[in-house]
Amino acid sequence: MALLEVHQLRKNFGGLRANDNISFEVQQGELVGLIGPNGAGKTTLFNNISGLHPVSAGRIMFDGKDITSLKAHDVARLGLARTFQVYVASGDLTVTENVMVGCFMRTRSRARARARAEGILAELNLQEVGESLVSELPVAAQKRVTMATALGSDPKLLLLDEVAAGLNPSEIEDIMKSIRYIHNDLGITVMLIEHVMELVMKVSYRVMVLDYGRKIADGDPESIVRDRNVIKAYLGERFVREHEEALA
Amino acid sequence: METLRSALDFSDFPRIDLIVAGGIAASIVIFPLIPHSAFAMATMIQFFIFSLYGMGWNTIGGYGGQVDLGKAQYVGIGAYTTTVMLIRWDVPFWISMPIGMCFAVIWSFIIGYPLFKLKGHYFAIATIATALVLQDIFEVWNFVGAARGLEISPVKYPSPDFLRLIFKEDVYYYYVILGFFFLGILYINWFRKSRLGYQLRSIRDNEDLARSLGINVHWAKIKTYAIATAFVSMAGSFHACYIKSIEPEDTMSLDLSILIALMAMLGGAGSLWGPIIGAAVLIPLKSYLAEWLGARVGLVGIDLIIYALIIMVISAFEPRGIWGILEKVRRRKGR
Numbered sequence: 077m078a079l080l081e082v083h084q085l086r087k088n089f090g091g092l093r094a095n096d097n098i099s100f101e102v103q104q105g106e107l108v109g110l111i112g113p114n115g116a117g118k119t120t121l122f123n124n125i126s127g128l129h130p131v132s133a134g135r136i137m138f139d140g141k142d143i144t145s146l147k148a149h150d151v152a153r154l155g156l157a158r159t160f161q162v163y164v165a166s167g168d169l170t171v172t173e174n175v176m177v178g179c180f181m182r183t184r185s186r187a188r189a190r191a192r193a194e195g196i197l198a199e200l201n202l203q204e205v206g207e208s209l210v211s212e213l214p215v216a217a218q219k220r221v222t223m224a225t226a227l228g229s230d231p232k233l234l235l236l237d238e239v240a241a242g243l244n245p246s247e248i249e250d251i252m253k254s255i256r257y258i259h260n261d262l263g264i265t266v267m268l269i270e271h272v273m274e275l276v277m278k279v280s281y282r283v284m285v286l287d288y289g290r291k292i293a294d295g296d297p298e299s300i301v302r303d304r305n306v307i308k309a310y311l312g313e314r315f316v317r318e319h320e321e322a323l324a
Numbered sequence: 325m326e327t328l329r330s331a332l333d334f335s336d337f338p339r340i341d342l343i344v345a346g347g348i349a350a351s352i353v354i355f356p357l358i359p360h361s362a363f364a365m366a367t368m369i370q371f372f373i374f375s376l377y378g379m380g381w382n383t384i385g386g387y388g389g390q391v392d393l394g395k396a397q398y399v400g401i402g403a404y405t406t407t408v409m410l411i412r413w414d415v416p417f418w419i420s421m422p423i424g425m426c427f428a429v430i431w432s433f434i435i436g437y438p439l440f441k442l443k444g445h446y447f448a449i450a451t452i453a454t455a456l457v458l459q460d461i462f463e464v465w466n467f468v469g470a471a472r473g474l475e476i477s478p479v480k481y482p483s484p485d486f487l488r489l490i491f492k493e494d495v496y497y498y499y500v501i502l503g504f505f506f507l508g509i510l511y512i513n514w515f516r517k518s519r520l521g522y523q524l525r526s527i528r529d530n531e532d533l534a535r536s537l538g539i540n541v542h543w544a545k546i547k548t549y550a551i552a553t554a555f556v557s558m559a560g561s562f563h564a565c566y567i568k569s570i571e572p573e574d575t576m577s578l579d580l581s582i583l584i585a586l587m588a589m590l591g592g593a594g595s596l597w598g599p600i601i602g603a604a605v606l607i608p609l610k611s612y613l614a615e616w617l618g619a620r621v622g623l624v625g626i627d628l629i630i631y632a633l634i635i636m637v638i639s640a641f642e643p644r645g646i647w648g649i650l651e652k653v654r655r656r657k658g659r
Contacts, residue, residue: 128532148535158536168594169525177526180519181538186330189519229537 079104079138079233079265080125080156085134087120087289094120095289098134102233107259108267108279109297110282113310118269119161122235126149126158139232152169153181157231159222161238161269164228171213171221172197172206178228189228198225200254220254234258236268240275248275255279273315277301285310338654345597352502356495363615365494369566371607372501373559378588378599379508380555384548385585386593389528390440394451395584397458398553400576401428402560404462405643407474407570410488417489421561428557429550433457436546455581462572473571476564489565491535497566504562508555512596517553524548525594556584582631583610590634592647601646625641 078101087095095117102108110118123129125136127148136144143151144296157178169177174192183189197203200220205213210221219239226234240251252275259266259279270276276283276297283300285293287309293300300306301319334342345554355368377395385392405424415423435454442450463471476490483492523544527534531541564570572596574580583606591602613627635636642648 095464126536128535147540148532149538149540152536152538160530160533160536169522169529173522174526177522177534177539180522182517185326185328186517186519225537 079106079139079268080104081135082121082125083135083137085121085124085136086132087117087129088132093289095124095170095286098286098289098291099290100284102265102267102293104232105263106265106267107255107279107281109276110267110269110286111276111283111300111310112286112292116310117289118286119138119237120289121286122158122237122269125151126235130209133313142281152229155230155232155282156235157226157229157233158235159219159226159237159239161241169210170207171202171224174210174221175224175228176266181229182305193224193228196227199257200224200227200258201250216243216250219243219251223254223258227262227264231264232263233267236266236270238269238271240270240272243272248272251275252279273311273319277319278292327514330517331510333517334513341597349506356498362494363611365498366497367608367611368611369494369501370611371603372498372505373563373566374584374587374607375505375600375603376559377556377584378500378591378603379512380552380559381584381588382512382513382552382593382599383524383555384545384593385553386588386595386598387516387528388524388545388548389594390545390549391444391448391580391585392451392549392552393448393578393585394453394455395407395556396576396580397455398428398432398556399560399580399584400458400462400561401431402557403564403570403575404468404474405557406561407476408468408474409533410565411474414488416487416563417561418487418604421558424561425554425557428553432550432553433546436549440542440545440549452578452581455576455578457470459572459576462576464466469571471572473569473574475570476568478568489562490568497562501562501566504558507629509596509600516596518545520547528594559650580631586631589638589643590645594644595647595651598645598647605646 080102082098082100085095085098086093100122110121111120120129124131127143127146127150131144135142138151138154138156141154143154171195172190175196178191179189179192191238194203194206197206200223202217202220204225205217210218213221223236225241234254240248243251255266255268258264268276280297282295283297285289285300285306292305292309293303301311303318307313307316368631372380377399381392381395384390402421402424405427406420408415409420439447439450439454462468468474478490478492481488483490484496485491485632489500521537523534526537527539527541527544534541587602587606589602590605591600592598610627610649613630617626638645642652
């Protein structure tokens, strides 16, 4: 049984069909990249899966349960966590307190939530900024705080929405390390939306491509790079050439 | 045990704040012992009552970010429950106050459920509307004195009557409300560090994020609204015993609702000391304006102009009020 099963998902915004007939499965332990041009429906898909927006048609199963019409907070309680593309930092909460909010999903005790939050921050090398306000941190650290907050809720599946956007190469390295740690060491299944191709191709075991609300490809990174449809819709010839050179 | 420890733990404030707070606490405890005018005494009692209203408002309005402009309806529920029960059945304050809180909380659930489906300005407007509806009902409801209101006649009770909270001397009222005031601070100090307290701040900043962290946003708001309500109703019950004369136009008025919200916002919404600072600024100002400018110079209504100015200044310069300014200055110095 797959951890996440999406059957013929459709999402309309009024007359606009944002996503249509999207079906896929994510197995326990996978790390799946989700790519596609802006407006392809990637974040919409995450919003549907995490229950923030109702689907127009189709079915979503998570961990053997039908979550299609569940509220977002109930979906989260089943073990499905996510981060957001545009992170609104909590004005007067410190980094530790932000992560504690995630931990409070599983415990009522403040002491336990704090201990857990501090543990997670240490694992992601964020212990030094624990007492800072999130708004005072550089973007890269903020992104990792959002990941730590999501981890606080002890998820089975983590959806990451563009955690590497706007970061420099060394920051991307750090993010990649964090993602690998979450996946390999914590054993959490990960699905990530990303425009930074080098990150997607390096960390993902499998890549799915959306274009105009349809799934146009799904496979291992190498076959995706060679897929004519994907090159035409998103990657472009230049990327493929450079990618080949990098491999050679 | 953890709850009590958390309520008594103020260690996340800088030491200087605690020294200042301790100094103020000590001076308000001994205030009645030093020579003072009746006007000063009355102003102090008003200050405590309004601090409690503000603390209640601050839970949902400050930490939760849901601007509530209808708090007077809960002042009214508390005040009326206590007054009606005393006049009709001679029920002591210590029984009628919790009953009033229960009524207020039940009412808050009834209107909170639909109200919290609304967001932002729509929510604020809806709270005004429900308060006005309740005020209108009380104005025609003969059982509670309709528009004439109710009066507690103090001569019927030998002072000091601690059970019914009927005193001739203000000093008794002073110490009773001072006790509530300190308990209120301890409760809010616990609340802001509780699970719900953190969840609310997350809701205020981003509801989608809060949902994705397993927080039932609607229910968290309703719960907090009930807490806010209980606070306000409790202080309202006391208020009735203190002023001994209530009528819908006063006790449940829009003016009162706005004053409560304004006080908390001026002092600093979403901070422990904010509502207290706000009350400390606005209540003396209000008393003074009413006493001097209103009565002597004849400038009735000037207080409303000043409130309006304050709202504009806060929203333009520092949405987190006086406390926000203090924090900002401190952070800048800290670097």
